[in-house]
Amino acid sequence: MKGIRQLADHLDISIGTVSRALNGKPDVNEETRRRVLAAAEELGYVANQSGRSLRQGETKVIGLMIASSKETVENADNFFLGVTSGLQSVFARHKLDLIMLPCPNDEDPHEYLKRMVARRIVDAMIISETQRIDRRIDLLSRAKIPFITLGRSLSASNATWIDLDFEGVAKRAVERLIARGHRRIAITVPSSEINLGYIFVEGYRHALEQHGIPFDPSLVIRVKSSEQGGYQAAHELLLLEERPTAVILIYELMAIGLYRRLMESGVMPGRDLAVIGFRDAPRSRFLQPSLTCFRMSLHDLGVKLGRMLLANMPAYAEFYSGDGRNTIWPLELVPGESDVFQVAVKA
Amino acid sequence: MKGIRQLADHLDISIGTVSRALNGKPDVNEETRRRVLAAAEELGYVANQSGRSLRQGETKVIGLMIASSKETVENADNFFLGVTSGLQSVFARHKLDLIMLPCPNDEDPHEYLKRMVARRIVDAMIISETQRIDRRIDLLSRAKIPFITLGRSLSASNATWIDLDFEGVAKRAVERLIARGHRRIAITVPSSEINLGYIFVEGYRHALEQHGIPFDPSLVIRVKSSEQGGYQAAHELLLLEERPTAVILIYELMAIGLYRRLMESGVMPGRDLAVIGFRDAPRSRFLQPSLTCFRMSLHDLGVKLGRMLLANMPAYAEFYSGDGRNTIWPLELVPGESDVFQVAVKA
Structure with a gap:
């Protein structure tokens, strides 16, 4: 992978000019910008956002932790994929990307999350399938990583949550x-x-x-x-x-x-x-x-979840001031034929 | 989030000793190690692996790019969750983590992948749903990121692929x-x-x-x-x-x-x-x-996919020397009643 230095050497232009051209700064003439972008494409130049993130303290990536248990797999549950589209529709406005972190079914979710936090690949986390006592909530609070839980927990007294009704x-x-x-x-x-x-x-x-x-x-x-x-x-x-x-x-x-x-x-x-x-x-x-x-609409649930998370992140909170509160998500009854019969009243 | 300096200050121990204790070096006495680990837990210390990765040039994370199209969601396809468990069983041996990168359905997969590559959060990529001409393959080749495709493509002449039969x-x-x-x-x-x-x-x-x-x-x-x-x-x-x-x-x-x-x-x-x-x-x-x-077994497909990818990564290739070749994955016929009738032969 080529870095900006190789690109500058190849073009015989200063690193500063190449950087300004790549970042769309107005003080680079159009011909130079075209040459730089063409060479970047040709040489496979990719901006090192990891370095950038380390300086800025952000990755622009939000993690959604899911269990990948045998049951989830066999049942082909569409729950998380459904929620994903709603989350992405909110995150896209802020150029944030969603990644899914599938916890292996033979690993303790707390240990898994600890490792993923240590990898520093996400700015914020969404955790789901909350347990009655859920140590992941403590872990994220103490690591000062913005997060939201999809599901309540006795451990979540200070956390923001959304849960089905x-x-x-x-x-x-x-x-x-x-x-x-x-x-x-x-x-x-x-x-x-x-x-x-x-x-x-x-x-x-x-x-x-x-x-x-x-x-x-x-x-x-x-x-x-x-x-x-x-x-x-x-x-x-x-x-x-x-x-x-x-x-x-x-x-x-x-x-x-x-x-x-x-x-x-x-x-x-x-x-x-x-x-x-x-x-x-x-x-x-x-x-x-x-x-x-x-x-219920999984997409709409994802939208609300995304808004609530951003309301808890300092960089985005101002846009979502009405979305910070804990939420019970409603479901609508769909009548079928499976419960139509009446029990005979005994005399 | 506490860093190593805060931890050292809190314990009134040198940063060097704290670091050696955290990294399990033998020249730290047991009592000190216990104090350091207890304080790390208490204060929510998390090792900054992002910094470490930047130096070592690796994140220990493998990305699996999936489409999160409306169709995928509505059909609740268990394909990727099924493959995930197989991949993880291989990656776990090397302390590698799998993350899923769901490409939003309104975004061009090539642009999406370009951005994810720029974020430098993965050491290697698995891409799926390969198109007849698939620019993502060029992108990864030029960025010199080890990858494997689940699916063939006219663009994949120099790439390693596995595909169903x-x-x-x-x-x-x-x-x-x-x-x-x-x-x-x-x-x-x-x-x-x-x-x-x-x-x-x-x-x-x-x-x-x-x-x-x-x-x-x-x-x-x-x-x-x-x-x-x-x-x-x-x-x-x-x-x-x-x-x-x-x-x-x-x-x-x-x-x-x-x-x-x-x-x-x-x-x-x-x-x-x-x-x-x-x-x-x-x-x-x-x-x-x-x-x-x-x-077919989705788990077994995931195992093979994982082995093939690692065979293409210099750090792991030696363990998977027999797994580097392109593979056609077999499926087994399951006879049912939907095709039992015979067409009458015309005289």
Whole structure:
């Protein structure tokens, strides 16, 4: 790779002039500028922004840390790619680039992030899949790297976060089912320490209690957030002594595995068991009967996430003064046929 | 963020000793080392690897450039996440990290890559979705950045590449259909300038000619690589004057849209039209009748890609001396019910 010195030598022009030509300064004549740019292209000159960044203390790169677990891969989740386009639409205005940092599934996310911070390739970070206690938040706070979390955490009291409205989803699902006569309503939650599971169960428990239905821990089914987890959840549901009449799912692809296991046992979703799914996903649109679930725009979520992050970065805060506050992101109910049946009221 | 000087001041120890303690040098006593590491943790000290890299000329980071087009997002393609785990398993041995560089869908990939190269955040690059003529290859060659392409290109005569066996897939699909009496066999290809489309059609054309069937350009259907593209392909197929009896698809999710459009017209895949899909994908496993398609391990492809890249990097080449050659990656046929019907032989 050629540097500016080789370029100046090749053209027999001073380094200062070459630099001014490359940087579009007005005091270079047009012919010289053309010669410099042509030679730069020909010789493969690339400005050393790494050196520049070190002086300015910025890389103009924002990192998005994602888990690349076996589950994420097999389930081909479009969540992060969807959010990416929204983030980029905001960052592009400031000539900032987004890179994705996929944490290997056999590595501790805290250690991984520590190493990526040490590499100094990003000016700011977005972390996701926040755990109930998440040491990454401390790490970024202490390293004084601007960041935002996609997801709440007990560790995030001083951090800015945006999170999906898990309480709202749980509440509306429970109320919809209660209105149709259901009282034994099961719920699935992730088997990991991811924080959203706690929030989801709290919303469910609260909504039940508001309707005078006691919380029954045996109806909280902990499984992996995957199609396979859905299969497992159905399996456990069917083994319960007094079978619930409805189930609320936490993860978009669970419905696929759940339907399969139910049908294997001759239990028809929407007729024998009411099912409410979580996020609308392309893969679950083929389910028969169609799934009642919730919808959101990933692009819009990405836009808001980007604005909130920049509101926390001194260089950009002035443009996003209204975007700094923690945000609960709403989801809209999409009625399907999977929860249409009414429970017969006992005399 | 605290630097080494603040750390030394805080501990009242010389910078040299702090540095030796942090770097695990043996001439520091155990008690001092413990104090230094504890303070480093407490104060949020992070080694400035950017400075280190600048001196050593390496970042220990490998970039994987991916397109984040609207199609990729909507189709929730798991291709790159699948390859990532394989790449990471190779890179981890050398303490190299993989980052993903998602090119925004409204930006020219060449300009995007130029900027990312200028940012100097990666030691080497993997580029994918190679176009028939791909200026990114020239750019990386001239910038003297080690790279490998996932996909062939007319521009890649001096580059190392790995590519899926598109010819082999086209050939086996054609031969399987010919053996069942088909002679009017349609094929779908991407409407873009992506190179794989050219290779796929060449393989198809060659296989037909080997069996004495003339190539008919009207049977080559150019559509987007998406579910919607599959819908469109079926639509165009149904409008052809002499309808083909079979179709070969290029992209994994096309089958879903194609099935839908066919069924809307009462045309049953596997009974009225033989269908052979491309890569086996979780989302297409729910199709009825089941899809005949091809299978590969994304993880293993990632491993090979990683090994080939390192074989091209001076610092690692010695470990991968057998991995430097261009590679055609095989796919295995998965028979389904979508291509079972035989064409009646005319008397």
